[in-house]
Amino acid sequence: xxxxxxxxxxxxxxxxxxxxxxxxxxxxxxxxxxxxxxxxxxxxxxxxxxxxxxxxxxxxxxxxxxxxxxxxxxxxxxxxxxxxxxxxxxxxxxxxxxxxxxxxxxxxxxxxxxxxxxxxxxxxxxxxxxxxxxxxxxxxxxxxxxxxxxxxxxxxxxxxxxxxxxxxxxxxxxxxxxxxxxxxxxxxxxxxxxxxxxxxxxxxxxxxxxxxxxxxxxxxxxxxxxxxxxxxxxxxxxxxxxxxxxxxxxxxxxxxxxxxxxxxxxxxxxxxxxxxxxxxxxxxxxxxxxxxxxxxxxxxxxxxxxxxxxxxxxxxxxxxxxx
Numbered sequence: 001x002x003x004x005x006x007x008x009x010x011x012x013x014x015x016x017x018x019x020x021x022x023x024x025x026x027x028x029x030x031x032x033x034x035x036x037x038x039x040x041x042x043x044x045x046x047x048x049x050x051x052x053x054x055x056x057x058x059x060x061x062x063x064x065x066x067x068x069x070x071x072x073x074x075x076x077x078x079x080x081x082x083x084x085x086x087x088x089x090x091x092x093x094x095x096x097x098x099x100x101x102x103x104x105x106x107x108x109x110x111x112x113x114x115x116x117x118x119x120x121x122x123x124x125x126x127x128x129x130x131x132x133x134x135x136x137x138x139x140x141x142x143x144x145x146x147x148x149x150x151x152x153x154x155x156x157x158x159x160x161x162x163x164x165x166x167x168x169x170x171x172x173x174x175x176x177x178x179x180x181x182x183x184x185x186x187x188x189x190x191x192x193x194x195x196x197x198x199x200x201x202x203x204x205x206x207x208x209x210x211x212x213x214x215x216x217x218x219x220x221x222x223x224x225x226x227x228x229x230x231x232x233x234x235x236x237x238x239x240x241x242x243x244x245x246x247x248x249x250x251x252x253x254x255x256x257x258x259x260x261x262x263x264x265x266x267x268x269x270x271x272x273x274x275x276x277x278x279x280x281x282x283x284x285x286x287x288x289x290x291x292x293x294x295x296x297x298x299x300x301x302x303x304x305x306x307x308x309x310x311x312x313x314x315x316x317x318x319x320x321x322x323x
Contacts, residue, residue, distance in 0.1 A: 006191040007212040008047050013184055018225045022257050043177055048210045050178050050185045052113050057161055060115040062095040064123040086139050093149045100202040121166045129160045146198050153193050162186045228264045235260045242303040254289045255297055262301055270317045
């Protein structure tokens with residue numbers, strides 16, 4: 001990964017992909033582990049295409065803005081503003097940097113990234129954005145620098161493009177899994193915009209990387225997936241012993257998988273702090289399981305952590321990991 005460049009994939013995202021693959025594994029008779037593993041790595045790779053679509057979407061807004069400006073010039077009875085429009089937005093330096101970047105253009109062409117089918121919808125989004133007070137203040141502001149240009153594009157992403165149902169639907173048609181991946185792709189896009197250099201960057205990379213550390217991240221994903229399966233029966237028994245007389249069959253599959261993954265991390269990943277693991281799976285439970293799951297999972301894991309420490313099954317190594 002390039003220094004200072006954001007990455008799309010983080011450990012929480014990997015946990016989510018492994019969790020989804022484990023759910024499919026436990027729900028499918030004679031499931032093919034290797035096929036499921038390939039599937040979540042392919043899904044991770046597709047995340048980069050989603051990111052590129054979002055970069056192109058920002059660029060498409062500039063195309064729509066220029067098109068509207070040209071159409072206004074050609075009105076039968078154009079106003080003075082139509083004939084001599086304020087070009088500040090279409091000359092935004094963010095658009096210039098993105099359009100001139102060689103690597104970006106090559107990636108767009110290779111991946112065949114295109115928003116032409118949604119161009120009319122993008123025009124409508126821009127027209128709504130044009131009415132925003134922040135946009136209007138930006139257009140008349142005397143000060144002009146790259147940071148100001150970045151700020152207005154970030155607002156466009158956060159409050160218009162990123163929450164547009166039309167955009168969400170268009171992306172979901174391209175890949176049904178992108179709906180879940182959209183938040184992390186939008187966040188990375190914003191980081192990309194905020195990190196654009198002021199100097200000429202046409203020949204350098206201005207884009208995020210997919211992985212922060214590909215080898216480490218892929219190794220983490222594989223080990224978490226495979227060991228969660230290998231120790232599933234043992235961990236299910238352990239969970240049931242601490243689940244206040246709940247039988248294994250009565251524990252929701254989603255909750256059981258999350259706890260199996262957490263126990264896998266606690267026992268087999270010596271460099272991940274106990275608190276990090278517990279917090280991560282409580283957060284996943286909030287999103288992917290029932291409203292009561294957070295409390296249930298937290299209670300069971302707290303009991304198991306104490307027992308596993310007493311039995312020497314949790315051994316964390318490294319500075320700040322000893323408890």
